[in-house]
Amino acid sequence: MIGAGPAGLAVARALAERELPYTHIERHTGPGGLWDIDNPGSPMYESAHFISSRTLSGFGGHPMPDHFADYPPHRQILSYLTSFADAYGLRDRIEFGTEVRGVEKNADGTWTVTRADGRESVHRHVVVCTGAQWHPNIPDLPGDFTGEIRHTVTYRSSEELRGRRVLVVGAGNSGLDIACDAARSADHAAISMRRGYWFIPKHLFGRPVDTIAAGGPHLPMWLQQKVFGALLRLVNGDPRRLGLQKPDHKLFETHPAINSMLIHHLQHGDIDARPGVVRTEGRTVHFTDGTSDAFDLILLATGYLHKVPVAQKYFGDEQHPDLYLSAFSRDHAGLFGIGFVETNSGAYQLFDTQAQLIASFIRDSRHGLPTAERFARMIRGDRPDLSGGLKFVDSPRHTGYVHSDAFVKYLGKVAAGMGWRTEGRPPRATSVRQEAVAS
DSSP states (O other), X not given: OBOOSHHHHHXXXXXXXXXXXXXXXXXXXXXOGGGSTTSTTOOOOTTOBOSSOGGGTSBTTBOOOTTSOSSOBHHHHHHHHHHHHHHXXXXXXXXXXXXXXXXXXXXXXXXXXXXXXXXXEEESOEEEOOOSXXXXXXXXOSEEEOSEEEEGGGOOOGGGGBTSEEEEEOOSHHHHHHHHHHHHHBSXXXXXXXXXXXXXXXXXXXXXXXXXXXXXXOOOHHHHHHHHHHHHHHHHOOGGGGTOOOBSSOTTSSOOEEOSHHHHHHHTTSSEEEOOEEEEEETEEEETTXXXXXXXXXXXXXXXXXXXXXXXXXXXXXXXXXXXXXXXXXXXTTEEEOSOOOBSSOSHHHHHHHHHHHHHHHHHHHTTOHHHHHHXXXXXXXXXXXXXXXXXXXXXGGTTOBOHHHHHHHHHHHHHHHTOOSSOOOTTOOOHHHHHHHO
């Protein structure tokens, strides 16, 4: 297993619960992946918080503590991940400070993993959990901008923005956070968006918004779009009065923009909303509506590629690897990947379910059980519709995008059909005998 971020830890627990032997490799000096702001190359920044609430974000059997914030800051998330690793005895089994140079498939179907120092080990299965937010997507800006341009992967603190005229390009959740940092700290701040978005506040009626959605009532998608769309229009008003574009899609048809503060800063004149960039000229940026403005710094909040440098030729598409249930290689038996799913909810419970399925599949394969062959056939041929009835916008990020409710429901259906669990157990509650009973 490669990587000891959230996905890697979920897989390690699932394997340990079944007393399956494994090797766990992590290039950093501790667990946590990108949530450790000191991990070289991490995209983490000081103002980062979870965009799903603590209530719905913990791993099964190990919820986030009640004293955490509704939307925990990055240091609380790192402390949660390290406590998870310690609670299940995972830390001592990780080869820290070890980078993987490459993964190669052998003629007999096994896999050779080569470390940066040249050491090799051979495995029947490889689970790649290297994460999907390490390799920035950097578009070309037309023209010749003479100020500074960099991707937000390099951004850490609002101190970098003081005394500067800053343009943030992109409206992903990190882009919105950083735009709000700029609104508070920069001499002048603007955010450029190619399309209009639905901005979902983090709290409604004093509660984290995702807990309201999860608590029901569970409405048909068309009715959810109508009801919650009307509610957002009531809460936020007409976005055009703030310089924003009207959304060109229905609610939930893009990755949710969950942010309560951008609207606030637009209402108070702390930041300007701009459409897409047409060209740059010196320090001047020209926009699609014919306006222009001068900037010292352009921060590209333009997302990431799902690169898997250690095994790219086996994972295929850098934008979205074609994995069954976003976890199982369709073309290469014994190869798995977690952390590449794009969906509209918190990821950790999804990672947990995927990890449980991987570990159960490996266990049943080792014992030659008929469930293993049945599931292997599904990996090769099953292509379920996981859109939840939505037509996602045509953009690279939404290639392979799944609707969380539909995804969770289908994962549960598949697991039930195999007699597999979908959630890890509390610490010290696992035994081989319990697993046999549960399965």
